[in-house]
Every structure is written in structure tokens, then in C-alpha cells.
Amino acid sequence: MKIVIREDILTPDTFAGLRAACGMPELEPALVERAIRTSLTAFSALSGTRTVGMARLVGDGAFVFLLCDLLVVPQWRRQGIGSLLVKTVVNRAKSFLPQGRAAVVSLFSAEGREGFYTRLGFTELPAAGLGAGMQIFRL
Ligand SMILES: CC(C)(COP(=O)(O)OP(=O)(O)OC[C@H]1O[C@@H](n2cnc3c(N)ncnc32)[C@H](O)[C@@H]1OP(=O)(O)O)[C@@H](O)C(=O)NCCC(=O)NCCS
Numbered sequence: 101m102k103i104v105i106r107e108d109i110l111t112p113d114t115f116a117g118l119r120a121a122c123g124m125p126e127l128e129p130a131l132v133e134r135a136i137r138t139s140l141t142a143f144s145a146l147s148g149t150r151t152v153g154m155a156r157l158v159g160d161g162a163f164v165f166l167l168c169d170l171l172v173v174p175q176w177r178r179q180g181i182g183s184l185l186v187k188t189v190v191n192r193a194k195s196f197l198p199q200g201r202a203a204v205v206s207l208f209s210a211e212g213r214e215g216f217y218t219r220l221g222f223t224e225l226p227a228a229g230l231g232a233g234m235q236i237f238r239l
Contacts, residue, residue, distance in 0.1 A: 102147075103152070104146045105188050106146055111136070112129055114144070115136060116129070116132055118154055119171065138158070139158050140158055140159055145185055152172060152173050153173065155170045157192055163204075164206075165196075165203055165205045167190070170207075182216070186217070207222065
């Protein structure tokens with residue numbers, strides 16, 4: 101079945117449904133709604149009317165771009181949908197900037213998925229001249 105990528109049609113219910121299909125814990129509906137509303141944009145991968153994948157681009161639209169929530173439902177994996185979503189998000193990040201200005205798109209790879217992203221052009225950190233990505237996690 102043909103896959104169509106659509107921008108800015110993602111709903112909180114669809115986001116929550118994709119997370120559930122990928123075995124991820126449920127999130128508070130109000131937070132899911134806010135996540136979508138405050139994203140720079142979100143892309144949905146559709147097979148007919150069914151959403152089988154998504155990715156979000158968050159950031160300031162100028163200097164900071166983060167690719168997150170890349171999800172493809174298990175039955176639809178290994179058919180290039182995840183790669184297509186990543187490429188679409190990266191191209192969209194570029195489109196926020198003046199012609200010729202490079203966009204730096206960051207992401208946090210799931211453990212063991214680094215190779216998927218390096219094959220799509222991402223650099224694994226730390227790298228020459230670049231330190232490790234860092235984060236703080238507190239509940
Ligand atoms: C990570 C994820 C989004 C990838 O989605 P996907 O649609 O399977 O991605 P692709 O099909 O583009 O690529 C996946 C693999 O299938 C391979 N592939 C793509 N098309 C293929 C085909 N027609 N036949 C065989 N293999 C294929 C790719 O080369 C890739 O291989 P790799 O993992 O060794 O790099 C998906 O596995 C997922 O949702 N995982 C759970 C959530 C998650 O971990 N998200 C990422 C957080 S960082």
C-alpha cells in the first residue's frame with residue numbers, strides 16, 4: 101500500500117494510539133495535546149486513512165531543531181517509512197532558514213538504533229570537535 105506523508109494533521113488521540121501500538125506508556129492527554137500544539141510541526145505517515153507512523157520537529161525555528169517521537173507501528177516497519185519521516189523532518193527544518201543557512205537537527209537515539217540514524221547522515225556524538233550529548237532527568 102502506498103504511504104503518504106502529511107504535515108500537521110496529527111491529533112492527540114493518534115499520537116497516543118501510535119505510542120500504545122509501539123508499546124510505550126500512556127501519557128497525560130493534556131501533555132500530549134500541548135506537545136503537538138507547541139511543536140514546530142509534525143508529520144504523519146498514512147496508509148489510506150490509517151496513520152502508521154509519525155515524527156515531530158520541535159525547536160525555535162532558527163537555531164535549535166530537535167527530531168523526536170519518531171514512531172512506526174510494528175507491522176509497518178522495515179519498509180522505509182521511518183527513514184522517509186526522518187528525511188522529511190530534516191528537509192522541513194532546512195525550510196525554516198534562509199537559503200544556504202545550514203540547520204543543525206539533533207535527536208536522541210533509542211539504545212542500539214544509532215546505526216539507523218548514521219545511515220541517514222547523522223553524526224554520533226561525541227565526534228571530532230563535538231562533545232557528547234548530555235541530559236538531566238529528574239522526576
Ligand atoms: C525506529 C523506527 C521508527 C524505524 O522505523 P522503520 O519504518 O522500520 O524504518 P525504516 O524501514 O526506514 O528502516 C528500518 C530498517 O529497515 C531497513 N529497511 C528499510 N526498507 C526495507 C525493506 N524494504 N526491506 C528490508 N529492510 C528494509 C532499513 O535499512 C533499516 O535498517 P537498520 O535498522 O539496519 O538501519 C521503528 O523501528 C520504531 O518505531 N521503533 C520504536 C520507536 C523508536 O525506537 N523510535 C525511535 C526513537 S530514537
